[in-house]
Amino acid sequence: MPYCEVDRYQAGDKWEGVRLFYRRYGRGATKVLLVIGLAGTHDSWGPQIRGLTGSMEPADGGDEPTAARTDEEAGAPAAAPATATVEEEDVGEGIEVCCFDNRGVGRSSIPPHKSYYSTSIMARDALALMDHLGWKKAHVFGHSMGAMISCKLAAMAPHRLSSLALLNVTGGGMECFPKVDAQMLSLAFRFLRARTPEQRALVDLETHYTKEYLDEEVGSCTRRAILYKVNAIYLHGVFIILPASFTVCIRLIFLDYIC
Template sequence: MPYCSVSGRAADDGGEEEEVRIFYQRYGYGATKVILIIGFAGTLESWAPQVKGLTGAVDPVDEEAPADGGGAAEGVEVCCFDNRGVGRSSVPAQKSQYTTAIMAMDALALMDHLGWQSAHVFGHSMASKLAAMAPERVASLALLNTTGGGYQCIPKKYLDEVVGSSTRRKILYQEYVKGLSSGGMQSRHGFEGQLNACWTHKLSPKELDRIRSAGFLVLVLHGRYDVVAQLYHARRLAEKLQPAAKMVELHGGHLVSHERPAEVNITFPIPSYLLILSLYFS
């Protein structure tokens, strides 16, 4: 099983945290690196439409294969992982071990483990925190259905809306079952810890300026009808990150990465010749 150890880091309370192992999987081969960072309570399986769209792969690479993909310069290598507290990654018991800063450091440690100097970073709140903490490691940044911090419950109206031939409730349930089959039910410690990270997440003016002035492209992607993470917050974030940021509003809700996978994939700020994969394999 591919794991990255991030043990021994100082906790917020000054103590040493317990050993934490981050479970990850790699897909595809190539010099272009993409790291996908899932949001609250999600597992790496949630990125399936993006993984397939970017690499054409549905199965992870051989664990013994070199992380550089054997020098396939024109390909894309994608890494996605289970955040601490969910799936097959470790579940620290202390709530203080869950903040977006700590979880962003997990992602950076994973990049070090893979030997990646930089990567195109795509994800939720942890992605923006990573970019603020280590802008030199970011080739580009794409933020999906980001929130203004704090926990927002999923409204019943949202769950009952029809997407294609199914409801969002059924789609979410299927994703939940898929996650259970691979990593088991999320524990109370993991749920409460990740909830704490959501509650306490924020970007300071200095962090926003660090992202804005870093020189990489920032895309803020959001479903127009997202009632979980309000579109207002995404628009405000894009405004604060001008002129580096571009706001992209797509037809869909909080599951826009599943509702409109081809549109989401093609917005990735990677070389245009690679984006043909997004349309062909989605």
């Protein structure tokens, strides 16, 4: 399976054994890097991958069966892959997409210490992945925490980005915290009472969008109906893949959101 050994591309850093699992789809001179949000995995990008490449068939081969990992095994140094870098090729007008699991989730390494988690560290992970792929530049698209990571990546290496697209992200600062009022307290109460991904998806929509926007008709249904389907699928994935070290990631909300 395709892995990027992050520290091979970070000169001067001590080897931590951090490996990122990634997938590539399509072929072409146009490169697109998708950066997912908190607790999401590369699988969350299915509709976007199909829309950009027209296929969900990975360009780097299929899955191989693997045994279940412990946190210690996931963070341990691994043997070097036979080919550490995929050379960039100019293969015409097509689009090549890469999506990956951030450290701490999915099939990527799960470092055990909280000092190994921040949006800046994860931005360096994304840059290391681009180096691994041999991508000089890419269109970077980030969602939620992935958009925060993408912002750090853009500030860190602006010459490596062809464009930057951000979805569901905050600019940081104390302004990002919601006003405490009756509506916010009601949403918080309903979210805590929700017991299924479907129930939480309904509340989550009202947290992110106005009632007027959700009730707007698009074709034969409302935006609420469309977004609900996407949100319910995403939250199903979140419920399944939350790692044991998930509480460490909550640190990102309180530190990186206000920086």
